[in-house]
Amino acid sequence: MTKLIVELNSINKTFIDGEQHHCVLNDVALSLHQGESVALTGASGSGKSTLLNIIAGFELPTSGTLSLLGEPTSHWDDKRWSQFRHQQLGVVFQQFNLLTPLSVEDNIAFPLHLNGKRWNSWCDHLVETLGLLSLRKRHVETLSGGQQQRVAIARALAHQPSLLLADEPTGNLDQSATLEVMALLCQLAAEHQTSILMVTHSLECADFMQRRWHLDLGTVHE
Numbered sequence: 215m216t217k218l219i220v221e222l223n224s225i226n227k228t229f230i231d232g233e234q235h236h237c238v239l240n241d242v243a244l245s246l247h248q249g250e251s252v253a254l255t256g257a258s259g260s261g262k263s264t265l266l267n268i269i270a271g272f273e274l275p276t277s278g279t280l281s282l283l284g285e286p287t288s289h290w291d292d293k294r295w296s297q298f299r300h301q302q303l304g305v306v307f308q309q310f311n312l313l314t315p316l317s318v319e320d321n322i323a324f325p326l327h328l329n330g331k332r333w334n335s336w337c338d339h340l341v342e343t344l345g346l347l348s349l350r351k352r353h354v355e356t357l358s359g360g361q362q363q364r365v366a367i368a369r370a371l372a373h374q375p376s377l378l379l380a381d382e383p384t385g386n387l388d389q390s391a392t393l394e395v396m397a398l399l400c401q402l403a404a405e406h407q408t409s410i411l412m413v414t415h416s417l418e419c420a421d422f423m424q425r426r427w428h429l430d431l432g433t434v435h436e
């Protein structure tokens with residue numbers, strides 16, 4: 215059996231808004247192994263981003279346990295969370311979240327700096343595969359949406375993370391760019407057995423993933 219990258223047990227998340235208690239996740243139990251890919255689907259407001267935020271440590275569950283790479287996170291301090299995010303986690307956002315004053319190359323190198331690493335042959339491979347070779351020195355704000363999304367993917371994979379969280383990574387792209395970017399994302403993640411958890415509203419994108427988790431009324435159906 216391959217390594218367990220994410221394990222959620224009896225996860226509950228309730229947001230309190232004044233007198234109102236809003237239960238978003240109800241007794242969620244899930245596991246994601248090394249190299250597996252999962253599409254996370256569900257209606258707007260069903261809790262997809264909340265689940266991603268809990269796995270990335272940006273939000274705490276109300277109750278339940280989260281283990282990452284086999285380690286329970288309940289006693290992790292900020293330093294341990296930062297270490298996990300810098301070394302093991304890659305994130306692709308719908309709005310790219312690139313560092314706009316920087317070039318393509320500097321954006322991709324950013325996670326390497328956080329880990330005390332230097333540009334290497336894997337980065338060259340990412341740049342070439344994602345069609346960014348001629349754009350390396352360009353400032354990211356001068357690029358098209360599709361080009362920026364490819365930079366975001368390169369940046370998320372540059373440090374060879376164990377886990378890639380992607381929130382609607384092709385939400386801003388047209389149909390043909392979506393299919394191309396999805397295929398590249400899967401190919402590159404597979405090269406280092408990176409597990410993927412991807413939020414999507416598109417069944418076409420979901421089909422690129424091996425499994426599907428559907429969130430409905432706080433519960434995940436596979």
Ligand SMILES: Nc1ncnc2c1ncn2[C@@H]1O[C@H](COP(=O)(O)OP(=O)(O)OP(=O)(O)O)[C@@H](O)[C@H]1O
Nearest residue numbers: 229230231238256257258259260261262263264265
């Ligand atoms: N910080 C917060 N405080 C209060 N309620 C919140 C908070 N964050 C999220 N929620 C509520 O939790 C529910 C789930 O939100 P979430 O953003 O996880 O949904 P989603 O499935 O990602 O939606 P979408 O597809 O529209 O992005 C929503 O009803 C939202 O209003």
